[in-house]
Structure formats: C-alpha cells, structure tokens
Amino acid sequence: MSIRVLIADDQAVSRQGLRMILGSQPDIEVIGEAIDGLDALGQVERKRPDVVLMDIRMPRMDGLEATRRLRDDPAVQVIVITTFDLDEYVLEALRAGAVGFLVKDSTPELIIDAVRVVHRGDALIAPEVTRRLLAQFTAAAPARAGDPALDELTPRERDVLLGIAAGRSNAAIAATLDLEESTVKKYVVRMLAKLGLASRVQAVIFAYETGLVAPGDGPRAG
Template sequence: MIRVLVADDQAAVRAGLVLILGSAADITVVGEAADGEEAVALARRLAPDVVLMDIRMPRLDGISATRELVGTTDVLVLTTFDLDEYVFGALRAGAAGFLLKDVEAAALVAAVRTVASGEGIIAPKVTRRLITAFAGGGAAPAKPPALDELTPREREVFACLGEGLSNAQIAVRLDMAETTTKTHVSRILAKLDLRSRVQAAILARETNGR
C-alpha cells in the first residue's frame, strides 16, 4: 500500500485529490495539510511514501517544504502554474516529480505509483523546456569533480538517467537486475550529493553523461 500525504491550501482541491487517490486499491491517503509548515510536520510524523505538494501555500511554500523533506520522503509537486521559477525551483529542491493540476486522474495515480517506486516524472508540457534549458544552453559546464568517483558501471547508469530511462529500462539495456539498478542509482545520488534521480538526469544532460 502506497501511503500519501496531500498538501494544498484549497480544501476543495484537497478533497478532489483525496477522492482520486482513494479510488486506487493500492493507495491510501494518510493525511492532509493546508500549508507548507503543516505538510512538513505531518510528513515527519506520518512518514508517507509520497507527499503530493502544492507550490503556492501560506506560511511555507511548497518548494521550501520540499527542500526540508527530501531525503526522508519523496515529493511529487502538483501545481496550476508551469512557470520556470516553479519548475526549476521544485527540481533543484529535490522533488521527484513535477505535474500540473490539469493532469488526468489516471495519470495522477500512475505518477504517484511511479514516484513511490523510486522513479521520477515530469509533466510533458514542461519537458521540452527542460531539455532546451539544460541541453541547449550554450557550452557544457565543467565536469563536477565528483563524477570521477563513479565506477564504470555507475557511469553507464548515469548516462542512461540522462536519457530519461526508468530503472526497468536501464536494467534491460545494461543486462542486470532491476534491484541492482536501483542500488547503482542510490550510490550515484550519494556520490554526487544529489537529492533525486531527476537532478541526476539533468546533470547527466548538462555534462553529456561524462
């Protein structure tokens, strides 16, 4: 059972999200928060698998709340606005995914499952902007020294992350077990001091997987 905490300052929106998620047999909503501070407090107390996080909330915004929670739980940002400052802010904060509130119910449920399984997900509407920003932004940045700490196998997995491949797809391409893939991803995040596989994918694109 996937345990989810829903954080949104609009009661009607929260009710709708709870209704959608509650329709899935493998998902249970363990709590609701009306602002970022409450989201952080409840997440620390209830230990959900996924926090569905709005960005524009009182007291503490969703990006700041995400930054406080990453490392203890996965955060899936769900917002009405696809402004670059929100997209990049959420991903830099370590969000495992970014979706817009016009997402279909079935896609939202699937996204929660994806994030809970350790994968990342980004709304198709903003993916092109991310690719443009990180792959077409001029000369490639200098290679971070920490990349030299990756083993040859980890470098292969790192390059696959840059292509947006899932753990299952990486396992097939590199001919190894999916559980082994997850272990490599975890080690890559630790060595590069990254908060999420989405951040790893962005770095891989910036450095051409070097």
C-alpha cells in the same frame, strides 16, 4: 501494502479532488491533508507518508521550502503539483528535491501513475514540462562542463546515470545493461551519493548541465 499519500494544498477544492482521484485506487491510501508547508512537515513527522503531493504557493511556508526540508528524508518522495508550470518553478522544485512535477490539470491517470512511479524509485515530470526544460538546456551552455565528480563514477554507475538521463526506469536500465533491477537500484544509490545529489531528477539535471548528454543527440560517448 498501500502507498501512503499526504496531500498538501491550501485550497480545499484541490485537496478534495486529489483525494477522490487517489482514493479510488486499491493500492493508494490518502492518510492526510495539509493546508500549507508547515502543516505538511508536521504531518510527515507524525504519519510517515510514502509520497507527498505538494502545492507550491501556500501560506506560512510554501511548497518549495517544505520540499527542501524533506530532501534528506529518503523514506518520503515529493511530487510538486501546481497550477503554475513556469520554468523557474519547475527547476526550483526539482533542485529542492522533488522527484516529480505535475500541473493540476493533469489527467487523473497521470496523477495516479505519478504516485506509483515515484514510489517505485523512479521520477516523473509532465511531458509538456519536460519538452520545455530540454529546449532550455539546449539553448544554454553547460554550466558545469567537466565536473570532476564524474571521474568518481565507475563505468557501471556512469551507464546508470546515462540511462536515467535518457528517461529510463530502473527496469529498463536493467534490461539494457543485462542486470538485475535490484542491482541497478544499488548503482543508483551509490551514483547519487558520489555526485551529492538527492534524487533521480537532480541526476537528470546534472547530466544535462555537465554536457554528459545533449537533448536530441542521445547520450554522449565517453
């Protein structure tokens, strides 16, 4: 079955460009275009896409607010794609529940891959954005060191969290831990629920903010 994609952007040229890129793929179907966040919410309700490509700056309702309102819908994955790769936009988008962040000048190959990756249940952030975010986490002291929620995780759930924070896919985590990929997916769901997180990306942020992992040092023992 095709991956059903909704494009939300107030600029017609951007929507058309994304439609051309994604529509060229046999496994991706663009099922609609929304002109702002409010329109996107309505179309999500009616058309039930698998993935939403969401711009940030839009009239009536911006992409960040629309993403927050979709956060509790597990069937819909949001990739924020915007002209502005400012750090505050990135962090706000990820905390709002987006599972991916791309800039609009990303290559067609990266945009196509992002849709496939998030549909599989993984997360994707543009490499140049990831580097800046890790540098930012390195410079800032952990805000939630010793979070008691970590004590609720089983050893396997903690291993899965460390794998996600290291940027590994479910398949890569499964290979590392000698588990079935379907088993890893179950651990991911349970781990996110225990930590009160909405997505893998939020799990990465949590891992860095609590000091569980440190950029450049790899996962910390414990």
